[in-house]
Structures are given as structure tokens and as C-alpha cells.
Amino acid sequence: MRLDTKAMRYLTGEDWRTLTAVETGSRNHEVVPTPLIGQISGLRGGVHKSISALAKIGLIARLKNAKYDGYRLTYGGLDYLALNTYRKRKDVYSVGNQIGVGKESDIFVVADEQGVQRVLKIHRLGRISFRTVKANRDYLRNRSSGSWMYMSRLAALKEYTFMTALRENGFAVPEPLAQSRHTIVMSLIDAFPMRQISSVPDPASLYAELISMILRLAQYGLIHGDFNEFNILIKEEVKKELQENKETESIILTPILIDFPQMVSVDHANAEYYFDRDVNCIKRFFERRFHFTSDEKGPHFADARKLIGKDGVTRLDVSVEASGFSRKMAKELEAYMKAVGVDGDGDPEAARGDEESGDEDEDEEEEEGEEDGEPENETGRQVETMEGDASDPFQAKG
Numbered sequence: 497m498r499l500d501t502k503a504m505r506y507l508t509g510e511d512w513r514t515l516t517a518v519e520t521g522s523r524n525h526e527v528v529p530t531p532l533i534g535q536i537s538g539l540r541g542g543v544h545k546s547i548s549a550l551a552k553i554g555l556i557a558r559l560k561n562a563k564y565d566g567y568r569l570t571y572g573g574l575d576y577l578a579l580n581t582y583r584k585r586k587d588v589y590s591v592g593n594q595i596g597v598g599k600e601s602d603i604f605v606v607a608d609e610q611g612v613q614r615v616l617k618i619h620r621l622g623r624i625s626f627r628t629v630k631a632n633r634d635y636l637r638n639r640s641s642g643s644w645m646y647m648s649r650l651a652a653l654k655e656y657t658f659m660t661a662l663r664e665n666g667f668a669v670p671e672p673l674a675q676s677r678h679t680i681v682m683s684l685i686d687a688f689p690m691r692q693i694s695s696v697p698d699p700a701s702l703y704a705e706l707i708s709m710i711l712r713l714a715q716y717g718l719i720h721g722d723f724n725e726f727n728i729l730i731k732e733e734v735k736k737e738l739q740e741n742k743e744t745e746s747i748i749l750t751p752i753l754i755d756f757p758q759m760v761s762v763d764h765a766n767a768e769y770y771f772d773r774d775v776n777c778i779k780r781f782f783e784r785r786f787h788f789t790s791d792e793k794g795p796h797f798a799d800a801r802k803l804i805g806k807d808g809v810t811r812l813d814v815s816v817e818a819s820g821f822s823r824k825m826a827k828e829l830e831a832y833m834k835a836v837g838v839d840g841d842g843d844p845e846a847a848r849g850d851e852e853s854g855d856e857d858e859d860e861e862e863e864e865g866e867e868d869g870e871p872e873n874e875t876g877r878q879v880e881t882m883e884g885d886a887s888d889p890f891q892a893k894g
């Protein structure tokens with residue numbers, strides 16, 4: 497889904513108040529009745545003009561309920577609210593190109609006022625078709641239709657909380673910069689996913705580094721759960737050294753880990769399964785891509801278990817609960833992700849096409865709409881870039 501910021505500069509203060517009122521009303525109304533929007537916004541009867549302006553650009557959608565007419569927020573509307581928060585807090589000044597389309601997220605390059613590039617990740621849980629069994633459909637149907645919004649918020653909150661905890665403990669992850677609603681802003685890593693790298697000078701050392709990252713995560717009580725070539729960015733740095741008066745250059749590869757909504761605790765009921773899957777993803781990729789097979793078996797989960805809490809490190813699976821991502825939230829998010837069929841982009845069971853052709857890349861867009869719960873949204877169908885005057889903070893950059 498695109499992010500079209502064109503209309504942002506035309507929205508009046510009253511429009512923003514109205515949009516915020518629809519968001520607030522959505523917390524306990526599937527369809528927010530028009531009079532309630534007027535009431536929450538404080539605009540009363542004057543709200544109609546804003547409502548039609550917002551509906552016209554697809555930020556809210558009109559719905560007829562059995563009992564009454566009203567509106568609900570679309571993904572486009574939620575995007576605008578998040579962007580407006582970032583704009584006010586000066587976290588984001590301009591929005592640029594989309595660099596990633598996942599099944600459950602969209603990734604954009606944005607910039608702050610100084611022009612420093614950052615990454616905006618927008619979570620879009622529930623936009624994919626539910627290709628799952630009836631039980632899951634029923635599960636989803638029995639939840640309020642606002643749940644895609646709530647679950648996407650949870651995913652963003654989880655990702656931000658874990659990224660912060662990992663970063664504070666010296667893990668190589670992007671710097672988390674801000675979080676609002678279903679989105680996060682983080683530092684831009686100037687690197688390619690390992691998926692796009694055809695050869696490395698020393699596969700054995702990169703392999704060892706990745707395995708030690710998996711084990712270090714376990715030491716801190718965590719399993720990534722989607723540890724694969726898409727979620728590891730490989731930073732290349734040229735190191736120059738003076739040896740016997742001759743300058744030599746060597747390339748240092750540093751893996752940076754991203755994508756945390758599916759992280760689990762080492763105490764999770766299926767911890768061993770997720771741990772093994774993470775290890776095997778790396779093994780399989782190194783065999784196929786770099787023709788490298790480790791001499792050592794494992795590591796197995798039993799090895800990892802022995803490392804939990806070693807050297808008195810903080811268990812991050814425990815500490816994140818205190819810092820805002822509760823166990824209840826974790827459970828809710830996990831159940832929802834399971835129901836909509838989210839199981840990481842490196843799931844070995846998922847048919848991925850020809851591994852070696854190397855061009856299909858990334859997650860293909862699932863067919864959208866139809867039977868799924870994705871809110872239709874005009875904004876999302878429009879072009880993402882726009883022309884604009886230089887004073888417009890939300891003009892897209894080429």
C-alpha cells in the first residue's frame with residue numbers, strides 16, 4: 497500500500513480534529529456514529545464539512561450499520577495521524593520512496609529536518625488474504641473490525657520495545673527513534689539484506705557471527721523467530737591498514753538484525769521449534785548461497801538453554817514486559833498473527849520459488865481485498881510521490 501502525503505497540507509485544523517475524533521471513537525465503536533464524531537471533536541454540527549473532506553480522500557470510510565450510519569478510520573487515516581504526530585514532534589520532516597513491501601508492512605525512507613534519512617516502518621497486519629482455515633476465520637470474525645488497527649499498533653509497539661532493549665544491550669540493530677500508532681521510525685542502515693549478496697570473502701566467519709548472535713539472543717532470553725536472509729542486513733566497511741609501509745584494504749562485514757514483531761521468549765511453549773528454525777534458516781542459506789557447511793552440528797536448543805542469563809545479563813523477555821509490552825499484549829498479538837497466517841518471511845515451509853535465481857526477491861504482494869479484512873482506501877491507490885513547494889514538509893523526495 498502506498499503512502500500518499502499529498503493531501504496533508506490541505507487538511508485544516510478542524511479536519512485533523514475530526515480525524516482524531518474518529519480514531520478515538522473507534523476504540524469502542526466499530527462504526528463511529530456521526531453525532532459522536534461531532535461530540536468528541538467538539539465541532540458539533542460543524543463537523544460535516546470535515547467528514548466529507550476526509551471521506552473524499554479516503555482517510556475515513558462511510559459504513560452503514562444495521563442500527564445507524566457512521567464512519568470508520570482507514571489505514572490511510574491512521575497513517576496520516578501517525579505522520580502528523582511525527583511532524584509535530586519533529587521526528588519526520590519529509591517522506592521519500594518506499595523501499596520495502598512486506599506481507600505485513602510497508603517501509604519508507606523519510607528524513608528529519610536536517611535531511612538525515614531514516615526509515616519509517618508501517619505495520620499492516622491483517623491486510624493479507626486469510627488463506628487459513630475456518631477456525632481462524634471465525635476467530636477473526638468474532639473480533640471487532642477495529643482489530644487490524646489494534647493489532648498493527650501492538651506489532652509496532654512490540655517491535656519498538658524489543659529494538660530498544662536490544663540496542664541498549666549492545667546488539668547490532670537499527671536505532672529506534674520514535675513510535676506512533678502502527679508505525680515506528682528507526683535509523684536507516686546503509687546495507688543490503690543478505691538475500692541480495694552473492695558471495696562473501698569468508699563465509700565461515702560470517703556464519704559464526706550469525707550463530708553467535710542467535711546464541712547471544714538466547715542468553716538474553718530471546719529467540720528472533722524470523723532469523724533469515726531477509727532480516728539480516730550486511731554492512732560492508734572497508735578497513736585500511738598500514739602494514740610494513742604498505743596500505744592494505746580489507747572488507748569487514750557486519751550483520752545488522754531487523755524485524756522483531758515475532759520475537760519469542762526462550763520460555764515459549766514452542767521455543768525449541770523457533771530456535772531450531774532460526775538456526776536451520778542460516779544453515780540452509782549458507783549451504784545454498786555460499787556453499788558453506790559448518791563442521792559442527794547444532795547449536796541445539798539444549799546448548800542455548802545453558803546460556804540463558806549467563807554472566808548476569810538482563811533477561812529481555814522479562815524486562816520488556818515492564819517497559820510497556822505486556823504478556824497479555826504478547827499473547828493477543830501472537831494469536832492474531834497465527835490467525836492471519838503470519839509466520840515470518842523465512843518460513844522454510846512457505847514456497848519461495850527458485851532460491852538461486854535471486855531476482856524475484858522480497859515478499860511478493862499477496863492479492864489484496866476480496867475476502868480479507870483490509871479496509872479499502874483511496875489514498876492507498878494513488879501515486880506515492882508528488883510535486884510540491886519547498887515549504888511543504890511532507891512533500892515526497894525523489
Ligand code: ADP
Pocket residue numbers: 595596597598599600601602603615617670682683684685686687689726727754755756841
Ligand atoms: P517485514 O516485516 O515486512 O519483513 P522488515 O522490517 O523485515 O519488514 O523490512 C523489510 C525490508 O525493508 C528489509 O528486508 C530491508 O530491506 C528494508 N529495511 C527495513 N528496515 C530497514 C532499516 N532500518 N534500514 C535499511 N533497510 C531497512
Ligand code: MG
Pocket residue numbers: 598726727755841
Ligand atoms: Mg522482514
